[in-house]
Amino acid sequence: MKLSRKGFLKASAATGLFAAGAASTKPALNAFSTKTEASQENVEQGEWIASVCQGCTAWCAVQVYRIDGRATKVRGNPNAKANHGHSCVRSHIGLQQVYDPDRVKQPMKRTNPNKGRDEDPEFVPISWEEAMDTIAEKIIELRENNETHKFSVWRGRYTSNNGILYGNLPKIIGSPNNISHSSICAESEKFGRYYTERYWGYADYDHEKALYEIFWGGDPIATNRQVPHTASIWGELSDRATLACVDPRFSTTAAKSDEWMPVIPGEDGAIASAIAHVILTEGLWYKPFVGDFTDGQNRFVEGEDVDEDDFEEIQTHGLVKWWNLELKDKTPEWAAERSGIEADQIYRVARGFANAAPKAISFSSPGSSMTIRGGYTAMTQAALNGLVGSADNEGGVISNGISVPNNGFPDPDDYIDEIAANGLEQERIDWGGRLELPALKDSASGGVKVTNTVADAVLAEDPYNLKVVLSYWTNFNFSNQGTDRWDRALAKIPFMVHMTVNPAEQTHFADIVLPVPHSQFERQSPVAGSNGNLHRHLHLQNRVIESPFDIRVDETEIPWMLGEALEKKGFSNLIDYFRNEFRDPETGDAPTNAAEFDEIATKHFTHPVWDPTFEKDGDQIDGWEEYKRLGTWNTNRYEFRQKWDGNWGTETGQFEFYSETLKAALQDHADKHNVSIDDVMEATFNTVRGDGAFVPHYEPAKRVGDESEYPLIFMEHRSKLNREARSANTSWYQEFKDIDLGDEAWDDVAKLNPKDAAELGIENGDMVRLVTPEGQIEVKAKLWEGTRPGVVAKCYGQGHWAYGHIASLDRRRQIARGGNNNIILAPVHEALSGSGARHGGQTRVRVEKV
Structure with a gap:
């Protein structure tokens, strides 16, 4: 890339937030270089820098090869014991994402007050100072009106620094509404x-x-x-x-x-x-x-x-x-x-x-x-x-849960004033814990934040509407079932900030758009990965490259800047919390600006793993610089049978086939609503009654749609290439899409068993319309014996209408490449856990030849 950072910003101001849409099926890809031969002058001059791939919840430690300031190659981190030096295709796709010309390049604001799918937001560039001042003003208005509970932080994927933006910032402002994506993932x-x-x-x-x-x-x-x-x-x-x-x-x-x-x-x-x-x-x-x-x-x-x-x-x-x-x-x-x-x-x-x-x-x-x-x-x-x-x-x-030592983040209680305390007492926006939605995490009624109900709550203003939303690493009107509900809900929210790498469907409804780093290459953050290969780990993302864009880190720098803006308006609690409670573990210095706060927060969280004076069972690392070089800390290998002999943690202390733990949780939820457990079972669409509710048992599938009108069952699956639906604006994703069995490169297909296709008069390659009670999409039919008869199988990840010139056939005219499954999936839940019910053929479908 020969275009300078200043040139990028100038180009962004001239062209607006989005790059021009591509009308062709395979758009021209000349964003990186027009040369036909690679230069040899930089061979053997690069270095491997440790980071983390966040293409899925494995959060694998990787290394990135940097030459002359550019990220050029990715491999697994050989110091990581969970993935023992390996990485999958998702980590490599990150290279095309970080250099995506369709990225958000600088802060933008909406100038069209009308919101809707058919409305042009008319984004124009603004400074970070103007963006922070505008956001702060909206928060101050909530405080003045005792409406801090109408503030919300929405979180998609995240790092271990999320406790700052997602965890403690809404508490200090005074809202119970930090909403995570987790319930649409795996609860x-x-x-x-x-x-x-x-x-x-x-x-x-x-x-x-x-x-x-x-x-x-x-x-x-x-x-x-x-x-x-x-x-x-x-x-x-x-x-x-x-x-x-x-x-x-x-x-x-x-x-x-x-x-x-x-x-x-x-x-x-x-x-x-x-x-x-x-x-x-x-x-x-x-x-x-x-x-x-x-x-x-x-x-x-x-x-x-x-x-x-x-x-x-x-x-x-x-x-x-x-x-x-x-x-x-x-x-x-x-x-x-x-x-x-x-x-x-x-x-x-x-x-x-x-x-x-x-x-x-x-x-x-x-x-x-x-x-x-x-x-x-x-x-x-x-x-x-x-x-x-x-x-x-x-x-x-x-x-x-194998223990990973970390410092967490300081308690914010001393910075929660009376206004904030009153806001925190209000009912959550997501309905978790209501009779029909127990969401029983850790045996607590409402323990899970139920993501997909937020759209319904906003539309119904039940228990109230949200007025100010800060959202990061999210695209909720693409990634949640029932996308039309989300479009209408986002249009109804008076003020939304979208912190994002790429403009997306949710960005279309934003009032302020803030550019943030690509996690794998442009930020320094800790990532506590999940268990793997009998180890747990605490990885470190390093800032591998300096971005040419005017970005700030979402979980640290932006909260600091917002705290400064709020201080100017008379509310200093947030910035006081950052200044007073965070110290560099090596020097004892307090942060004085956003960049220092970003590094100090990361050093604070990870301090126990890189300071050799802390006792721990795992790798021994000699200091912060060595930790940055290694990029990971690993626990010792798990020792089996730790839970045996009465240490299971259940109500009985045993592995429970008859779950006294579930019985107690359901009873607490029933008592909360003055009903019986049988009433809870009825409200959550389960067929069991009595003691059968406390044992693992068969429940017949419940589906949305009458079989006579929607004779087939729709099921979706994931791609090897999906970085959680964030891959679609890369040519590698599209070109190699056919590595998913039954799929096609540069296309989006509905896979039908040949028996079903013959009955419907559909031939391979026909355009078909998939119709459900929730909506309809048009894709190409693929006759494939790998789909069970009676089922329509389709991969998730295509169907973007606002993600870029590759993900969309024509971004300007909002013509998607393929169809988004969430348009046709009914917005239903597995209510006991709060999980979205998007798999298992919950939605029936009719296939029509176009």
């Missing part, structure tokens, strides 16, 4: 593990020792978490272990497994219950973990109740209750009628899984549990790990 999966063994988080898996694995709606060598680790170990794993994949789509994992079970979407729970039934009736449970009948005689006989006194449990609680309430009639023949999987295959998988005990993994994922009744599906999948003794055991599943 139902966490629900299953929590109410069997009390762990709310992502599990880790001992792939190195496992002998059998069942993947429920997951594609772990392509998407989900830990892809570099799983993919790198897959060859050895598949040589040693038997692998079964339960998925309506022939995924990459299914293609490389021993068993593919193309289940009817949403009916995974029937298979899981039937597997448990086989394990018990055939006496295959892992007795050293579960226990046995007192006389050694197996009394688990189909259709017959068992006396609880006849069975003595060791590490578990409630096995006989689970049998009597749920499993005694759940035969493979019963499951075959509901799941579409033959009974013989269910028997075979159940026996193989149990015979591998305790080195057998039931791998739960959002694909099978993010359904309207999916919390109980996730519980059943988690319970299988208890039956075979693989929970917290070698060759099994680690559902335990």
Whole structure:
């Protein structure tokens, strides 16, 4: 890039926020260079700089090769034990993102007061000072009117510094409304593990020792978490272990497994219950973990109740209750009628899984549990790990939060005045904790912030409308089901600030647009990654390159600048908190400006891992500079069976098949609303009543749309290339899209089984309209036997109408490349966990030839 930083800003001012849209299918790509041959003068002159890829929730440590100030190549960080030096394709796509000519280049403000999809925002450049002054003025107005609760911070992906902007800033201003994206990501999966063994988080898996694995709606060598680790170990794993994949789509994992079970979407729970039934009736449970009948005689006989006194449990609680309430009639023949999987295959998988005990993994994922009744599906999948003794055991599943030392951030209580305190007492905007939406994180009613209800709350002004929103790393009117609701809600919010790398669909409704760094290349931030390869870690993103754009770091620099602007208007609490409570761990100095605050906040949070005087179980690092060079700190390898012998943390202290932990949580929620637990079950669309609510059990799929009008089931999946739908404006994403089985490069296809296509008179390559009760999109039909009959499968990530000249066919005319699945997905929830119900065929669809 020969264009200077000043030149970039000048060009931005002249052309506005967005680059011109491209009318062609494959736009000209000359943003980087017009040369046809690479220069050799910089060979061997670069250096590797540590950073972090945040293309998914694995948050892998990587290294970036820098030559003459440019990022040119990415690889896994060899110092990282979770991904042991590997990275996946997502980290490489980041190179095209950071140098994307369609990026936001400087602060912008809206000049058209009217908001709507059809309204031109008429953005014009402004200074950072004007942007901060405008935002501060809006916040002061809320304080003067005692409406601080109508302020909200929305968070998408984030770093470990999020506790500043997302955590403490809204508290000091006086709002309970910090809204995360998490509930549209995976909370139902966490629900299953929590109410069997009390762990709310992502599990880790001992792939190195496992002998059998069942993947429920997951594609772990392509998407989900830990892809570099799983993919790198897959060859050895598949040589040693038997692998079964339960998925309506022939995924990459299914293609490389021993068993593919193309289940009817949403009916995974029937298979899981039937597997448990086989394990018990055939006496295959892992007795050293579960226990046995007192006389050694197996009394688990189909259709017959068992006396609880006849069975003595060791590490578990409630096995006989689970049998009597749920499993005694759940035969493979019963499951075959509901799941579409033959009974013989269910028997075979159940026996193989149990015979591998305790080195057998039931791998739960959002694909099978993010359904309207999916919390109980996730519980059943988690319970299988208890039956075979693989929970917290070698060759099994680690559902335990490995401790990573960090300092957190100082308590803001001394800076919360009476106005803010009153605002914090108001009901949250997201409805979490209401009767019909328990959102039971950590057993607390409303513990989960329910993202997708915010649009409904704003539209209904229930409990009130939001007036000022700061939103970062988000694109909620693209990434939430029911996008039209979000468009209308965003148009109704009087003042919204969008902090973003690229202009996107949400930017279209913003009043202020603030350019921020690309996480992988342009900022210094800590990232506490999830478990992986039996380690946990605290990575460090380094500022690999100096951006040519006029950017500020969203979680640190922008809050500091806002604090200064608020101080000028008479409210100094925020900036006082930053100045008084943060100190450089090395020098003791307080920050005096935004850049210093950014570094001090990162050093403060990570201090325990790089200061050798702190005692810790993990890597020994000698100082801040060495930590910056290494880019990661790793825990010691996890030691198994830490939760055994009464340390599960549940109400009983045991691994719970009958969940006293869930029972207590549901009772608290029911008492909060003066109703019974049965009333809660009815309000949350679950069919179970009585004690059955406390055991893992089968719930039939509930779908939106009448079968006679919408005869097929729609299911979506993720791409190997998706950086959480942020990849679509790169040519690499589009050019290599066909590495996703059944997909096409530079296109967006709906994959139909040839049998269904023949009945509909649809041929390969026809343009079709996918119609649901929620909306409609037009895409190309792809006849593909890898889709189960009766199902329409489509990848998520295309359909951007405001993301750039590659993601859109024509940005100026808002013509999308393909269709956004969220336009046609109904905005429904797995209410117990608060998770969005976007998988498992929740929405029925009709396919029409265009």
